[in-house]
Amino acid sequence: MSLLSILPFVVIAVITLAGALAAATLPNLMHAALSLVLSFLGVAAFFILLGAEFVGLVQVIVYVGAVAVLIVFTILLTRPAVGPGKGRNWSGVLVAMAVLAGLLWALARTTLPAGQPIAIAPLTVLRIGQTLMTEYIWPLQAVGVVLTAALVGAVVLAMEEKR
Amino acid sequence: MIGAGIVKGMAVTARNFIGSYFEKDRLTTVQYPEQRDEIAENYRNFPFLVYDGNDPGPAGLRCTSCKICEKECPPQCIFIIQDRDEKGKALKHPKVFDIDISVCMGCQICVEVCPFESIKMDKRFELSGTDRFKALLLHKADLAKSNDYYHQIRPTEAAAVDAALAEAAAKKKAKAA
Amino acid sequence: MTRVIDGLDQIFVIAKAFLLSLLAWAPDWVVQVVSSFVNIAAVLGVFLVLFALISVFERKILARIQNRYGPNRVGPWGLLQPAADGIKMLVKEDIVPGGADKAVHFLAPIAMVAPAILALGVIPYGRNMTAFSIDAGILFFFAVGSATELAVFMAGWSSNNKYSMLGAMRAIAQMVSYELPLVVTVLPVVMIAGSLSPDRIVDAQSGYLLEIIPKWFVLTPWGAAAFLLFFTAGLVESNRTPFDLPEGESELVAGHMTEYSGFKYATFFMAEYFGMFAVNGMAVTLFLGGWHAPCAFLQFIPSWIWFFSKLSVLLFTCIWIRGTLPRVRIDQTMKLAWTFMLPMAFTCVISAAVWHFNSGGILGWVESLLIVALVYAGLSQMLGARKHLSVRTYRFAE
Secondary structure (H helix, E strand, C coil): CCHHHHHHHHHHHHHHHHHHHHHHHCCEHHHHHHHHHHHHHHHHHHHHHCCCHHHHHHHHHHHHHHHHHHHHHHHHHHCCCECCCCCCCHHHHHHHHHHHHHHHHHHHHCCCCCCCCCCCCCCCHHHHHHHHHHCCHHHHHHHHHHHHHHHHHHHHHHHHHHC | CCCHHHHHHHHHHHHHHHHHHHCHHHCCCCCCCCCCCCCCCCCCCCEEEEECCCCCCCCCECCCCCCHHHHHCCCCCEEEEEEECCCCCEEEEEEEEEEECCCCCCCCHHHHHCCCCCEEECCCCCCCCCCCCHHHEECHHHHEEEHHHHHHHCHHHHHHHHHHHHHHHHHHHHHHC | CHHHHHHHHCHHHHHHHHHHHCCCCCCHHHHHHHHHHHHHHHHHHHHHHHHHHHHHHHHHHHHHHCCCCCCCCCCHHHCCHHHHHHHHHHHCCCCCCCCCCHHHHHHHHHHHHHHHHHHHHHCECCCCCECCCCCCHHHHHHHHHHHHHHHHHHHHHHCCCHHHHHHHHHHHHHHHHHHHHHHHHHHHHHHHHCCCCHHHHHHHCCCEECCCEECCHHHCHHHHHHHHHHHHHHHHHCCCCCCCHHHCHHHHCCHHHCCCCCHHHHHHHHHHHHHHHHHHHHHHHHCCCCCCCCCHHHCCCCHHHHHHHHHHHHHHHHHHHHHHCCCCCHHHHHHHHHHHHHHHHHHHHHHHHHHHHCCCCHHHHHHHHHHHHHHHHHHHHHHHHCCCCCCCCCCCCC
16 A cells, blocks of 8 residues: 555545534534535545546535535525534534444444455446446336425425415 | 527627628727717817918907907806007907816807807817816917818808908998998 | 648647656656646646637627727737736735625635636547546536536625625526536437547547538437537526626626625636636537537548637627627526426437437438427427517507
8 A cells, every 4th residue: 555545545534524523613604514515525536536436426516516505505594604602512412422432333343355455347327327227227216206206395385485 | 489589689790790890880980099080060169269361460360359258158268358558548459368168168159249250169179188277278379270270170151251251341341432 | 641630630649748758757656647737737728818819809799799899909909908907907906895704705716716627627629639538527527517606605605795695696596407407408418429428429429421411419400409408508507698697787796706806806707708618618529529520521620620610619609699688587597497498408318319219210310300399399389478478559649
């Protein structure tokens, strides 16, 4: 594992973690949302580093392009960006600690493969498309129905408000 | 059909665009100050004094300093001092004839009331100067321009004025005779 | 003779190979990094010059459409006007509003121009002349396009100005709505070409019928409709007239760019133009055959000249449309996207599928043309009929 192969991983990891930490701790809500965008971009970079180009780029389109815009709009329309600091939410800290403990326990019990990584066929869009259309056709249709329901629900909610 | 209006609009602008290279009336811009637009004959800006012949002195200047234009000017921008000889007798000639063109509004009333056809409207408008006060106060020397100049800028009007003056002079001669 | 033609065609590739050969002594990763930098420098250099030229040509073409000269004082025919504009922008005082969020205010222009430049990296400019040849290039293009929306929001919100915020919201609403027609119109092209890589898509449009008719996608029924829709959606994405409500000068001063002065405003301006170049470049790649020549015997002209000529024609059309149409209201923009462009885009997909599965026979052409034409006529009827416009009668005062 030469320096050259580990350097991109370290850089992206630092950026992602810094973004996530900033998103969790910054007092200014807008800044926190934008730091979350930075960590989304870091995750997308990880996907691309692992060779899953399609997933990485779709991560940018969906998370940075849509979810982040949704988050900032929500913040904008519902509360002032810089609210008074309310002190720590101790029950939240407890829950977060519990989740962290659980994740660390799961990590400690995983046996990572030693030696060279297993060679798999590159994950091209063609393969994804073929798999979606043959093996996973029913989940695809189900997700489509759920999304359509969400879309129709959003339109109905917005329309109701106007009346 | 959706888009039909857009296509028609684009045809109009295309005609304008291509026509601007070939037809004169699709590109009417005058590249001032290298080119200048034609000014109409009746355009007027600020007044000037007419002198006959070549002498802007008492012999040629038509103005007799009767001061009617000074009295009639609405914003009172004309300032006249009559010339007096050594004995103090008034001469029919202005010693000082100043027009403040920062005040003059170009109403032409001075031209209309002048009995001697001596003050007429000029057409020059590029009169900017670097000094706020001195450049905008025109003196007799700046204002006196020859009758030939008057013919140049207002041919028909100058011809009519000359005909009227000649007729009046002929009538006076006939009466004197 | 063919060697001269090929040399001229590949002149930039050869120049870059020569530059890299000077570094043959360096380790592999250095050569790779330098190669990437050379590509980036080339793209940036070309498009900065093109940006300067287009800014002055836009003003001159708009002027001619409006029966006047454009800027013609600064250089011969006014061509040095961008230099004067650049100097003006650089020496202007950089004013940041007192209540603005300094960090976000500073980052917004950068976040706006970075995706635009990234998008320019995947377009094939000539034979073997793509800056970064990515397998999922089209997806990358749309990914960076969606990052632009966040930058617009950052600009509008950080200015602490309700008009900027309003402009930013309108801009985002427009951009998000038109992402859909933009992506769906690309779908038929990707389907027929079978790949998401722009290079592969350009290759799929090579070849000539009877030596004079090129096999570009724009010359098919579904391709023509998809091209018009993509071009229009591209105009919206780059906030060009008639869809420039977010920066409408008479309404919102400069929308989300109101509180920016000097160099930051120039950066926004540049980002908008780069977005226009990227979308038009992608339109050339997807529909107009990329760097291919229109006839077989014109192939001696280098490929990059063909690409930039087609790009220039599209940019001229953008400017022509700007000179022709008035601004569209925001609700009219939304209605156009959701009621007209999206159904037409899906029709193009179906039409392309029909065309493809008839294996290029005459029946396929006729059927796909019929599908597109019928849906277009139907939508025009439905959407136009709602207006109930009667013949206009005039009453004059007597």
